[in-house]
Amino acid sequence: MALLEIRHIYKNFGGLRAIDDFSLEANAGEIHGIIGPNGAGKTTIFNTITGVYHPDQGEVWLDGNNITKLPQYKITHMGIGRTFQNIRIFKGLTVEENVMCAFDPQSKYSIIGGILPTPNRIREERRGRELTRQYLDVVGMLGYKDEKPENLSYGNQRKVEIARALICKPKVLLLDEPAAGLTPTEVSELTDLIRKISADFGFAILLIEHRLDLVMSISDTIHVQNFGKTIASGTAKEVQNDPAVIEAYLGAEE
């Protein structure tokens, strides 16, 4: 059984078929690209996997557990981390606190430690801070730890979001258009970062991306979506030469 198994999921919004039978199997170490025109239902797939919505039909299995109907935060605890298409960083927290608060659900001290500096609290806070700095270092943002995230460039905000997802210890990492709004240098930095974390942490990565060059170069498998349907899936080469894909991409432009 694969690490992540998405089995024939469907999602409608009113009369709109945002996902129309989507399936995917991903194993540790693999990178899966999901591409398709605007409104194809890509983000909805991520939202359905992570429990923002529940699918109308179909199931999602992670590491042998059915996570289809779990609440959002429990799905994260089971091992799915994500970033967002339109960056959703926490305002009012520093860069370090942004990452650390994603560790906090695992931090083990009670409300007594919440209002008094108990030894337990001090130990857990230190553990959280050390881990946070470790992950900030992985994405190269340790030097910015005391900044307000809203003052950072898009590229750096994305890196904070990635660190925040990493500290959740995901088995599967979902990246929703991580290169959107980045400068060319930032894009190549980001590509290297994705390759690096994929190799170092060995989780499965699902990557939604509009930049075909990026997606084609780092994905093992590519799924092409259009109007909620998967019109092709396979390696970059297979997909590039698929007539349905050429039709969807080129046909749409006419």
Next chain:
Amino acid sequence: MKLFLYVLTQVCITLVSVCGIYILTGLTGMFSLGSAAFMAIGAYVSGLLVLKAGLNMYAAFAAAIIFSVGIGYVIGFPIVRLRRDYISLVTLGFGESIAQLILLLSQFTGGAFGLIGVPRRVNVWFTLISAVIVIAITAFFKTSKFGRQCIAVKSDELAAQAMGINASRVKMTAFLMSCALTSFAGCLYAFYVGYVGPTDFGWKKSADWVIMVFFGGVNSLTGSIFGGAFLTFLPQYMQALNKYRYIVYAVLVLIILNFKPNGVFGEWELSPRNLKRLFSPKKNRREDV
């Protein structure tokens, strides 16, 4: 001097509840128009336990706080699952029904006459020490994992859940903390004034606290405390202005919120590190750019 000590006591009692509102509204972004009802519960329950059951005052305080948290848990259950704009409505309804309940249960509460003869065993120093302890607790709460998760939920509930944060639970924790603190303020009030009146705890009082928090800075505990202290002192020391003082009060609040929408202090907190930054102008200037 006598007036000063009287006003100082008012300030300290207000600050205890303002800390509760800071946790609820400032940290977590939930607006309550029924918080004063928990102050009423604290005042009546502690007062009654001492008057009618002959309990020790400290035990009565503890019992009243635990009772309020219990009630808070029951009404918090729907609240933490509601959309935020409905929370003020539900708490408003709750608060006003508690006020009615106090009138109805007149054989215990003294009804419209209020609860008379509570021993005046709380003095200015007691309230001052209480306020300092409560402020310290609130500051610890803010910098704990709970405080961070509250801010995350306030900023973006969906993203917070995607980071594994149980938003309902975080909101419940904040709500219960604020119930405990406002009810403690009620205990102090009852045993300082020696009398609890049924009309002291309407939604206007809850709204006052929210105004204080926003005036000083909704994202800053320092600011909220400043707001609570300043806006309690002000009307007391403008007696000369007589009936115009609430107009002055309102105009001042409007001016501040118009020109500094994040309140007087914004996000700034009083801490050794921030003080140092404040007095090293070079670093400060670079940050302004």
